[in-house]
Amino acid sequence: MNGQRCPSGPRRVARLIGVTAIAALLWTSCSDSGALVVEVGSRNLDEVDSANGGPDDAGADADNELIDDSDSRIPVGDFDDGFPLDSSKPGRSYDRFLIDAIDDIERFWADNYSKAYGGEYVELRGGVHPAYPGRDSDLPTGCQFVGNYEDVRDNAFYCDEGDFIVYDDDGLFPQFADEFGAATVAVIMAHEWGHAIQSSTRRDILYSFVTTTLELQADCFAGAWAGHVQENGLNGYRFSQSDITGALLGLIQIGDAPGSTAYDPSAHGSAFDRVSAFQDGFTGGVVSCVDYESNEPVPLQFGFTVEELSRPNPGDFPFGDEMFTAMRDDLVVFWEALVDIGEPWNAPDLLLADSRDVECATGPTISVAVGVAWCTADNIVVVSSPITKQYYDLIPGDFAVAYLIGIGYAEAVQTAIGSNLDASDRALLNDCLVGMWSGDILPFNTDPVVPDSETTPRIVLSPGDLDEAIRTALTLGDNDGERSMGTPFDKVDAFRQGVLFGFDGCFAA
Numbered sequence: 001m002n003g004q005r006c007p008s009g010p011r012r013v014a015r016l017i018g019v020t021a022i023a024a025l026l027w028t029s030c031s032d033s034g035a036l037v038v039e040v041g042s043r044n045l046d047e048v049d050s051a052n053g054g055p056d057d058a059g060a061d062a063d064n065e066l067i068d069d070s071d072s073r074i075p076v077g078d079f080d081d082g083f084p085l086d087s088s089k090p091g092r093s094y095d096r097f098l099i100d101a102i103d104d105i106e107r108f109w110a111d112n113y114s115k116a117y118g119g120e121y122v123e124l125r126g127g128v129h130p131a132y133p134g135r136d137s138d139l140p141t142g143c144q145f146v147g148n149y150e151d152v153r154d155n156a157f158y159c160d161e162g163d164f165i166v167y168d169d170d171g172l173f174p175q176f177a178d179e180f181g182a183a184t185v186a187v188i189m190a191h192e193w194g195h196a197i198q199s200s201t202r203r204d205i206l207y208s209f210v211t212t213t214l215e216l217q218a219d220c221f222a223g224a225w226a227g228h229v230q231e232n233g234l235n236g237y238r239f240s241q242s243d244i245t246g247a248l249l250g251l252i253q254i255g256d257a258p259g260s261t262a263y264d265p266s267a268h269g270s271a272f273d274r275v276s277a278f279q280d281g282f283t284g285g286v287v288s289c290v291d292y293e294s295n296e297p298v299p300l301q302f303g304f305t306v307e308e309l310s311r312p313n314p315g316d317f318p319f320g321d322e323m324f325t326a327m328r329d330d331l332v333v334f335w336e337a338l339v340d341i342g343e344p345w346n347a348p349d350l351l352l353a354d355s356r357d358v359e360c361a362t363g364p365t366i367s368v369a370v371g372v373a374w375c376t377a378d379n380i381v382v383v384s385s386p387i388t389k390q391y392y393d394l395i396p397g398d399f400a401v402a403y404l405i406g407i408g409y410a411e412a413v414q415t416a417i418g419s420n421l422d423a424s425d426r427a428l429l430n431d432c433l434v435g436m437w438s439g440d441i442l443p444f445n446t447d448p449v450v451p452d453s454e455t456t457p458r459i460v461l462s463p464g465d466l467d468e469a470i471r472t473a474l475t476l477g478d479n480d481g482e483r484s485m486g487t488p489f490d491k492v493d494a495f496r497q498g499v500l501f502g503f504d505g506c507f508a509a
């Protein structure tokens with residue numbers, strides 16, 4: 001993280017599309033002194049405890065603290081005969097829907113396999129099996145799985161030896177269906193089906209690619225199926241925004257378990273990469289996933305060193321002044337270097353409010369997100385301390401707070417450059433600008449807008465931070481369109497564009 005290159009001189013001037021002003025991107029001069037880098041968190045998604053209370057005015061509802069699922073109308077019903085073959089299985093609310101989803105996934109592949117690969121799709125030989133304690137009939141075995149419920153607890157997996165899928169019908173699926181909605185379990189099933197497509201019975205690529213490629217392709221396949229359900233429906237039901245949001249939040253929390261080493265659960269990719277893959281399939285269909293075989297995705301997490309990836313949990317700032325100060329200072333350094341309006345621009349200061357509702361002392365209050373306001377008259381971004389604390393605990397992680405503050409500063413930037421965007425277009429550019437800032441403080445960015453130095457110390461991201469940002473973007477999204485925030489799907493996409501492509505990602509024609 002030290003020794004970042006110190007560039008000099010103006011770099012480029014670019015026109016901001018859809019914006020009335022011209023912004024010049026200029027490098028600040030920099031000194032070459034020693035680095036003072038503050039670490040911003042590295043919480044592991046797998047440690048997420050989403051049972052924590054959530055922001056009650058952040059679009060959450062009583063039975064689900066993470067997402068607003070009021071537009072989800074997934075038909076639920078009891079276990080029906082004929083599937084999954086074991087009459088002793090305790091009934092689950094999602095049984096009926098999952099059975100229909102499995103039928104639909106089969107049909108989807110029957111329709112798409114030959115288009116994608118040529119040849120005929122081969123149906124799953126070993127079937128789909130719910131695992132739960134006290135199950136009467138034996139579970140299939142293979143891939144180091146000997147049929148014990150304990151070995152599939154909190155997971156679902158596909159096994160090539162026997163061509164079957166097993167899922168935890170006692171812990172994982174009921175919990176996820178309750179927490180994120182029934183679409184989640186169907187999307188996890190579609191992901192496992194993706195591994196079946198990769199198996200020796202069908203595509204036969206299971207052992208030809210690195211694990212992350214296989215995992216990301218399975219996520220892409222799951223996205224392709226979800227996109228098909230949104231477009232064509234499943235027994236007349238089309239996925240809503242909150243179905244998709246819930247599915248993504250659930251998907252990024254699990255990796256596959258038992259089974260061969262090909263399914264190393266530690267190598268399923270970061271949330272950032274997994275959501276990207278899902279979105280590829282959702283918008284581009286199966287063909288975009290097939291493309292991974294000739295054009296392997298390079299997970300962003302690969303930019304982190306082994307040492308960075310393996311740190312236990314070093315650097316989450318404790319919630320408090322030091323955290324807010326470090327984030328504000330970095331945002332100020334970054335945006336003052338980038339915004340050129342023909343005269344020096346002073347980035348706003350940050351004010352912490354004790355209340356949940358935030359208001360400007362003078363002039364209009366421009367509400368940017370829950371608990372975040374931009375006060376143009378006073379040149380201040382106001383954030384609610386209790387709401388940022390809830391996000392810090394809920395997501396969890398300090399970069400959830402950075403995201404909220406970041407969109408406050410992004411809104412100030414849009415004001416400064418005379419952006420004429422409004423409603424969700426404006427909100428999505430804010431997400432992209434937060435992504436642009438996040439991309440600048442990736443530790444492997446060799447070309448930051450302002451290099452880290454003694455006079456301008458920069459904060460630096462760790463892998464968990466991007467995942468926190470993804471979860472925050474999904475959670476802030478607007479399922480019903482009433483808050484003009486952009487959909488969760490679009491917000492994540494906008495953030496990703498900013499991280500991956502910087503200025504061009506946010507302002508390209």
Ligand SMILES: [Zn+2]
Nearest residue numbers: 215218255256
């Ligand atoms: Zn997988």
